[in-house]
Amino acid sequence: MKVRILVVEDEPKLAQALKQGLENELYDVKVAGTGEEGFFLVHAEAFDLMILDIMLPGRSGLEALKALRNRGLTTPVLILSALDSVQDRVIGLEAGADDYLVKPFAFAELLARLRVLTRRGRPSDILRFKTADLELDLVTRKVCRSGQIVDLTAREFELLEFLLRHQGQIVSREMLSREIWGEAQRVTPLDNVIDVHLTRLRKKIDSIGSPKLIHTLRGIGFMLREVPP
């Protein structure tokens, strides 16, 4: 059964892009252009998740959210907002949101957050990853390709593990910056560091076997996959 998402967004191009992007990821998407419409739809039909832009004409997104929560609506809500201060995040979360994503955002980021909210992508208890002839064992901390042991630094290991966990999915620099380097904000020097690490990882992994597994999607991020995207 497809996951049903309600997108409440007044900027038509963004709404359209979201709808298309999410449908590509096999979500069922309905778009509401105003707070009132969203309010009505969320009561008229059942949704698994709501993406809510809080800068809406007419009824403010936050008010709508508070009203929904007061009426007992438990649907997970992800807020989209151009306001990025800590205060704004807190206000959003206190109004009843489950997550807060700042615009402009990487689409991969949105997908990752949605997966968390719909309980997909639960940190699995996988101890061993395998793709093509690449193997990574979390217990022994060993990586093998084409039967050869690959020597990785701790960082490179973390990187490869992350890519394998999200194999087939887009991994953005934000995600790497946040999950592996623990940096809340994305900064250019760190981008360079990430790039260098990935280049080295690619050199170690993709040079000793085929096909190429680590792919760079320009402007978007990276992906580990057998078949090139």
Add this chain to the structure above:
Amino acid sequence: MIWWKALSIRARLALFFATAIGLILLAYATYIAAFVHQGLKNETLHRLDQEIEIIERSLRIGSSGEVLWYAPHDVHEPYQPLKNVSWLDVHAMDGRIIYRVPELDTPGMDAEIPQFEIARRSGYFLTTAPNGAHLRVLQRDIEVDGQRVIARAALSEDQAERDLRTLLGVMAIGLPLAIALSGLGGYLLAGHALRPISRMIFEARSIHAERLDARLPIANPNDELGNLALTFNDLFSRLERSFEQLKRFTSDASHELRTPLAVIRSIGEVGLREHHNEHRYREIIGSMLEEIDRLTLLIEGLLTLTRADSGQMSIAFNPINIAELVEQVFLQLQVLAEEKRQLLELNSNGPVWISGDGSILRRAVVNIVDNAIKYTPEEGTVLVKIGTCGNMAFITVQDEGHGIPSTHQEKIFDRFYRMDAARTRSEGGYGLGLAIARWAVEAHSGSIKVSSSSSSGSVFRIELPLLVSQTQNNIAQTTGKR
């Protein structure tokens, strides 16, 4: 007291002044009047006393044993009653008139003289003559050789009263006049003193964001209004500087934003001119997204600085081991140095505790170390040192770049400042890194300086106040580090 507030300061001052003067003059006038009145009265009493004394000396016992008025012939001057004495009389105990002035020969004189009453006691008293004159009378018992007579002397107080009334009349006119004049004078004086304020108001009205270079006129820098004007002018100078800064920043930011936008546009437009295969289209779109990424980072940097300017960045102050923070950054950026086959060295001697916000300080350190790696040529050395000096912690980052000429050394921490005026982006960044670093350091009460010689590179030095030593010892004890 709403009416009071409705008046201008000038009017209030004048009113206050006039009232004060009025009260003082009133008190003064009252005192003068009372003094004069008392003086006149005393004079009257004194003269009455003198009359009675003269009377005393002029009484003799006659041959028949009666008391007689005796004007001695061998006295140089015949007795003359003091001028203005209304009357003078001496009675015997049986009512016989021994002497009386004025003489009773004048007809009608009776009507002017009060009746004699034996029963009345001696002393001073006031009475009214039949013709209406106010008289002060002194009645005294006199003993002449055992016989008792009663002498009376009276003086009219009419003149004195007239004099006093004249005085009061003059005062009654003069006082209000004086008050009015002082009120007017006060009003004029206040107006004169306050005139600079009117001028200041006029000038201040014309000052607004477009005309912040105007200043208030200062007539006399030493008086209160002069001080006020100086203070305001100071304020305007500061505002002007802030506005200039803001204008420059906004203008710079707009220009900086234009370039990435131009790139995106060009890539897109050129990309649409021809047909490409799918792969090429992906390249093009990916390239546009990369530029958008850079634009986003630029805007983030701008937002940070703007927020820092207006004091909206909240900094959490916690004890931080800055040596550990620098080590983390060091490890993080090491790969970048390795790519350029540079030697990245860290010189650290144990924990250094300061109070601050780790994420903010990390940005500053990252920016500076990243710069050092960027500007140091391949196979060069970047040296990072952490230590303490007195009550300050210091971090120095030394690179082997082409150095910074002394004329630029202060300016490199300005926003968007890049040494070559052409603002090439070949080395990345937007010129905000050092500005953010400076803000981050200064928000922790620290300082950042650069020293450089054009051939051997530059040394950036960050200084931050150490955590108070007692706390430092406590932390050292609890973490077991020393």
